[in-house]
Amino acid sequence: TQLLEQSPQFLSIQEGENLTVYCNSSSVFSSLQWYRQEPGEGPVLLVTVVTGGEVKKLKRLTFQFGDARKDSSLHITAAQPGDTGLYLCAGELNSGYALNFGKGTSLLVTP
């Protein structure tokens, strides 16, 4: 069951630009996580948000959890080629349950 819709599916930008990736659902999540995956590797956890309205920053990456805990966004400031990868959001419906993943946003940052 695809509970999480990510947009856009693909994004190609130049170095230095800003971008936002969205993760939306009609379901309420107890927590939401963002992962980044590089080709040929497994996803790597970037951040977990658990409180509605929560904002977390990781260097140039800003993550926000919606007030109603149904959606989230990832904003990258001044993107760099090293940010290239597949960004996945994943939500936990109830604590301890397996994660539901979105289909991902494939980001390409060119010099």
Add this chain to the structure above:
Amino acid sequence: DVKVTQSSRYLVKRTGEKVFLECVQDMDHENMFWYRQDPGLGLRLIYFSYDVKMKEKGDIPEGYSVSREKKERFSLILESASTNQTSMYLCASRRIGAYGYTFGSGTRLTVV
């Protein structure tokens, strides 16, 4: 460095073969998971295990089974491989009470 290790990076099997995908974690995590990842479909949960000898079906368990005889090892079994099981298989683990998963590097399985 904590790790989830999947036994093979690439695997080619014939239709009808019984296939074993092995996953071992060294973090003493209770929860373990098997997902498959396909273009346009994302990650889909096949099976998961809350602890040793426990297993739960995920969203797409048909054609698969699992085994968790030891805490550190979670095996995915394709009873009779078919071409529609060609995919990237990802194993993950998580400590009870924690949020984040640690993933292995994946096994790209091709069934011919």
